[in-house]
Amino acid sequence: MSPEGKTLLNVIVLGLGFMVTFTAFGTCGNIEQTVIKSFNSTEFHGSGYTRYWFSSFSPSVKKNCIYSLSLFFSGLVYSGYIAVFIHPYTSSFYTLSVLLGIAAAVLWTAQGNLLTINSKDSTIGRNSGIFWALMQFSLFFGNLYIFFAWHGKSHITDKDRQTVFITLTVISLVGNFLFFLIQRPDPEPAPSDASESPLPADISDSSSVVPSQSLCSQALDAFKKSIQLAMTKEMLLLSIPFAYSGLELTFYSGVYGTCLGAMTQFGDDAKGLIGLSGILIGVGEILGGGVFGILDKCNRFGRNPVVFLGIFTHIVAFYLIFLNIASDAPVAPEEV
DSSP: OOHHHHHHHHHHHHHHHHHHHHHHHHHHHHHHHHHHHHOOOTTOOOOTTHHHHHTTOOOOOOTTSOHHHHHHHHHHHHHHHHHGGGSOOHHHHHHHHHHHHHHHHHHHHHHHHHHHHTOOTTTHHHHHHHHHHHHTTHHHHHHHHHHHHHTTOSSOOHHHHHHHHHHHHHHHHHHHHHGGGOOOOOOOOOOSSOOOOSSOHHHHTTOSOOTTSOHHHHHHHHHHHHHHHHTSHHHHHHHHHHHHHHHHHHIIIIIHHHHHHTOGGGGGGHHHHHHHHHHHHHHHHHHHHHHHHHHHHOGGGTTHHHHHHHHHHHHHHHHHHHHHSOTTGGGOSSOO
């Protein structure tokens, strides 16, 4: 296989691995708070919203890690978190929530590195598009299963919960093993001319790591450089949309489905609507990514139309949600 074909295959396998893993994990996030509220046990005291706080933890990750192993072991933590809901215990739930925050940092750092080393300047746009197109299908498939499994149910029994989460755990494990199919790309000769770096000179010049440094020293050096980068003007400005995107992700991936499942005005179909909302969110991600990609290519007016269209869409969506969802739906004990 040609080097170009090998790197393209790696990107496809990476996208498929994330699609399968997050088919399980995204579905888990969408239904976990509803499941917890339906779980009748004195052994468990926790909230499905807790993992979003712990997932903000982002440690420095070694650049020379074996990426497939990093993806695999991080994915195992995701699988373990899903498996907790087969029979929840407070201690295991909070322990896995903490580990999940660490695993998320490792997983996404390894993903970014793999995507980078399998791409060139001429293919990074195509490869990123392939990865995210595959990734965005994850919400569609997982929530389609929830829609049919919970359609017409007004209460989630222990058997319903165990069946769903055993299935999701197995699916996530399959996704983890797909990461071992990623091949090492053929090395390319280093370019003779140094390319322009968007980082400040003191950061970019120190990006080369001395081979004699210990692993701890390299990790500490990478952490210091990330702090320096975070203090630059560009990153401080970007921190505002980053923070908003985190709040929005938390809402649509966990809170919104819980609100739908707690609404008695939807009748016995309320729990099934959790899956339907996830399906439509997945479809919206796919269509939105395609539309914004087309608009971004029409750069006559720059990227401002894309940004303002996104802002307008969010305002309309959140206003409609505000009109249709009860104010105490996210924290209602069972139904409102």
